[in-house]
Amino acid sequence: xxxxxxxxxxxxxxxxxxxxTCAVSGGSISNSMWWSWVRQPxxxxxxxxxxxxxxxxxxxxxxxxxxxxxxxxxxxxxFSLKLNSVTAADxxxxxxxxxxxxxxxNWGQGTLVTVSS
Amino acid sequence: QSAxxxxxxxxxxxxxxxxxxxxxxxxxxxxxTYVSWYQQHPGKAPKLMIYEVNKRPSGVPDRFSGSxxxxxxxxxxxxxxxxxxxDYYCTSYAGSNNYVFGSGxxxxxx
Numbered sequence: 001x002x003x004x005x006x007x008x009x010x011x012x013x014x015x016x017x018x019x020x021t022c023a024v025s026g027g028s029i030s031n032s033m034w035w036s037w038v039r040q041p042x043x044x045x046x047x048x049x050x051x052x053x054x055x056x057x058x059x060x061x062x063x064x065x066x067x068x069x070x071x072x073x074x075x076x077x078x079f080s081l082k083l084n085s086v087t088a089a090d091x092x093x094x095x096x097x098x099x100x101x102x103x104x105x106n107w108g109q110g111t112l113v114t115v116s117s
Numbered sequence: 118q119s120a121x122x123x124x125x126x127x128x129x130x131x132x133x134x135x136x137x138x139x140x141x142x143x144x145x146x147x148x149x150t151y152v153s154w155y156q157q158h159p160g161k162a163p164k165l166m167i168y169e170v171n172k173r174p175s176g177v178p179d180r181f182s183g184s185x186x187x188x189x190x191x192x193x194x195x196x197x198x199x200x201x202x203x204d205y206y207c208t209s210y211a212g213s214n215n216y217v218f219g220s221g222x223x224x225x226x227x
Contacts, residue, residue, distance in 0.1 A: 006162045025217040038163075038218075045120060046155075046163065046206050061216035062118065094164055102151035103168035110162050 003028040004096050004108035012090075012115050018083040021110060022096030029077045030089040034099035037070060037081045039092040040110075047092075051099055052079050086115045121207055121219035122144065128225040129197045137222045139190040139207035145217050147188035151210035154183060154192045158203045166205075169191060194224070202226045 011018035012018070029035065036051040050060035052070045060068050069082040083090060091114050098106040122129035122140040129135040139146065139154075145151055154169045155163035163175055168185035170190060180195045190209070194201050 041125070045221040046218040048208070048218060051214075061215065069221070101168075102149075102216075103153040103165060104155070104208070105165045105168070105174060107162040107164070 002098060002106050004098065004106060006096050006108045006111040007115070008111060010112060010114060012070045012086055012113060013117050014087055014115055014117075016042075016084075016086055018081070018082045018086050018090060018113055018115070019096075020094055020096075020111065020113070021078050022080070023076075023078045024098075025077070026074060029072065029079065030074055035072070035079045036057075036097045036099050036104060038097055038104070038107075039090075040095070041092045049081065049083075049094075088115050091115045118211060118215065118217050120143075121209060121217055122186055123205075123222045124222045125206060126225065130227045131199065133195055133196060134193060134195045136191050136193045136223060137205055137207075137224070139192070139209075139219045141188050141209055143188060143189075145209040145211040146185065146190050147193075148212065149210045150185075152183070152190040153183055153208050154190075155179075155206045155208070156162040156201075156203045157206065163206065173184075190196050196205070197226050199226050 003025045007025045025030045037049040052058045072079040093110040095110045096108045097104040154167040157163045170185045171183040211217045
């Protein structure tokens, strides 16, 4: 059973860069899947951020594209998210998830990132 | 890209059925069969309940069913149980390698 686990700083200063990593265990990140990031502001709904394939190909939400970079490290079986120029509006629980054919069938537990000075 | 429209809340008594709608456009819900539904309990990660409009992953009770007509998809929970009380989100592939989520529906078991 594939498991995903997010990690990274829980507090980021405004205008800084949010950096998170998702470790994949129980399976190879090089399987024919896309790997996504999804976020959820406190008390609000879900928002898809973007995704990456093991080859390094990426797709991003057009509303965040200018600030987002998703990368993969196959040697560590993990993928990462960087979101720059953050504001309080980027405060959210960030989830990593596996895209198994245009549905998200496996999720990490989520990690809360707060943007504040 | 605007979020798909869901009713904020829905409710039913144990044993009854509840249906949640998810309305989009011909560019997302109406244009693809890639509509999925997620259940989220407070403080927990979402869980896939329905994919490709009406398919259930292994382990999901057959009380959960999905359908689609035009630009609106629906999730029906039959035989409501206390553990079904949760938030439910739809999502759809929106073309050009993009996804859009619904606004979410809180289901209350009375």
